[in-house]
Amino acid sequence: MSEGPSVPPADLVVALFGPTGVGKTAIACHVAKELGTRVVSCDSMQLYRGFAVLTNQPRAQETLGVSQELVGVADSHVEWSAVEYARRARPLLEEDLSRTGSAVIAGGTGLYLRTALAPLSAPEPGDPELRRFLEERAVQEGAATLHQELASLDPEAADAIHPGNTRRLVRALEVLMSAPERRWSGRRDLWAPDYYHHTLLVGLSMDRASLYRWVEHRAQMMFDGGAVEEVRAHRARAAASAPVGGEGESRGRRGVERAIGYREIGDFLDGEISADEAVTRMAAATRKYVRRQDTWMRRLQGAVIIDTSDRAAEESASLILAEARRTRVVSPADGKDT
RNA sequence: GGCGCCGUGGCCGAGAGGCUGAGGCACGGGUCUGCAAAACCCGAUACACCGGUUCGAUUCCGGUCGGCGCCU
Numbered sequence: 469m470s471e472g473p474s475v476p477p478a479d480l481v482v483a484l485f486g487p488t489g490v491g492k493t494a495i496a497c498h499v500a501k502e503l504g505t506r507v508v509s510c511d512s513m514q515l516y517r518g519f520a521v522l523t524n525q526p527r528a529q530e531t532l533g534v535s536q537e538l539v540g541v542a543d544s545h546v547e548w549s550a551v552e553y554a555r556r557a558r559p560l561l562e563e564d565l566s567r568t569g570s571a572v573i574a575g576g577t578g579l580y581l582r583t584a585l586a587p588l589s590a591p592e593p594g595d596p597e598l599r600r601f602l603e604e605r606a607v608q609e610g611a612a613t614l615h616q617e618l619a620s621l622d623p624e625a626a627d628a629i630h631p632g633n634t635r636r637l638v639r640a641l642e643v644l645m646s647a648p649e650r651r652w653s654g655r656r657d658l659w660a661p662d663y664y665h666h667t668l669l670v671g672l673s674m675d676r677a678s679l680y681r682w683v684e685h686r687a688q689m690m691f692d693g694g695a696v697e698e699v700r701a702h703r704a705r706a707a708a709s710a711p712v713g714g715e716g717e718s719r720g721r722r723g724v725e726r727a728i729g730y731r732e733i734g735d736f737l738d739g740e741i742s743a744d745e746a747v748t749r750m751a752a753a754t755r756k757y758v759r760r761q762d763t764w765m766r767r768l769q770g771a772v773i774i775d776t777s778d779r780a781a782e783e784s785a786s787l788i789l790a791e792a793r794r795t796r797v798v799s800p801a802d803g804k805d806t
Numbered sequence: 807g808g809c810g811c812c813g814u815g816g817c818c819g820a821g822a823g824g825c826u827g828a829g830g831c832a833c834g835g836g837u838c839u840g841c842a843a844a845a846c847c848c849g850a851u852a853c854a855c856c857g858g859u860u861c862g863a864u865u866c867c868g869g870u871c872g873g874c875g876c877c878u
Contacts (some may be wrong), residue, residue, distance in 0.1 A: 488843080499861040513843055523843080549840040579842050589840050630837080639839095658839055721844095728843045752832075757843050763836065 477486055478796050479565045481665045484574035485581055486672030489682040493526045496574035496635045497534045498785030502693035503570040506535040508560050510575025512615055515542045516724040522693040523727055538546040547723045551590050554583035558566045578764035588664050589655050594642035624653035624768055661769040665685050671771040678777055699733040728753045
């Protein structure tokens with residue numbers, strides 16, 4: 469635990485990942501406060517303005533005065549992406565590093581975290597019309613046709629993408645068709661432990677039972693605490709800006725409309741399901757989400773896992789800070805100690 | 807007390823004498839390269855109990871227990 473005190477501290481990014489409910493926000497704030505820096509949020513839904521409750525954005529009382537970046541900054545009708553997120557997040561992290569020598573990023577969106585911390589070969593999006601065309605074909609001709617087509621362009625890619633996964637098929641074809649010289653397959657850098665900066669990756673975990681208890685509670689709190697109003701307001705805005713009436717449903721859900729609870733609350737507002745049913749479904753969807761996040765966390769290379777089950781936020785934070793101090797004395801060059 | 811109906815895995819719910827033991831939800835695992843709180847894939851657990859008929863029963867017959875309905 470105690471290290472040579474005279475070694476100059478190296479710049480360090482502390483990255484916190486974990487399922488909803490483990491207490492990422494509180495812990496991140498403690499860590500950031502201690503390091504004299506701010507928290508860059510890494511959450512694909514908390515990005516959106518006007519959904520503080522639905523997306524469970526950090527409340528003022530829990531931030532300890534630490535400023536939260538990339539929370540509530542996006543218009544709810546704009547659709548973000550991992551790469552877009554990285555474009556915004558990276559400069560913030562760099563600013564913090566050069567100003568304080570540390571940066572803290574925390575959130576539950578695995579892919580976003582990855583793009584913010586490490587280079588990823590993510591091709592530019594293809595022509596939106598091409599995408600629409602492909603999506604339409606998937607409906608008309610079936611995904612199997614697209615899969616066969618992909619197989620002829622890039623067999624390895626076809627092999628890696630399940631024939632039932634229309635979304636990925638469309639994406640792969642979209643890239644290949646707009647830049648035939650490149651391959652979709654062959655990239656192996658998603659999980660590679662290569663980072664832009666010296667990075668301490670922390671995975672926060674908690675036993676499922678506690679997490680699920682919290683999830684249920686949260687669903688009810690959300691529903692009663694204003695999420696219904698947020699959805700109602702957003703729908704009203706969307707309806708007002710829609711070109712023609714009565715066709716809002718056909719364009720599909722995007723951006724914040726994909727947040728857990730948006731659909732359920734919408735169904736409730738339409739009188740299709742009861743309030744209780746809405747809350748039940750929200751909780752179920754959140755539990756699934758927690759499982760997926762756990763899966764992602766298990767894949768993380770070299771992450772330090774901290775179990776927050778029986779720990780106060782301060783305690784978890786100090787464990788992380790201790791780890792950070794330990795890490796710092798190792799130079800970025802040989803920072804691969806696992 | 808009598809008559810009728812029912813009893814399928816955590817829940818809902820099909821089904822048939824032996825064949826992959828429908829499906830949905832929930833749960834668990836996994837994939838993941840500009841939509842990721844998304845999209846997709848995979849999985850375990852059953853036929854209330856006891857006898858009988860049969861080459862073979864979860865499916866047919868009898869009884870027990872349990873539930874529901876009706877009747878005296």
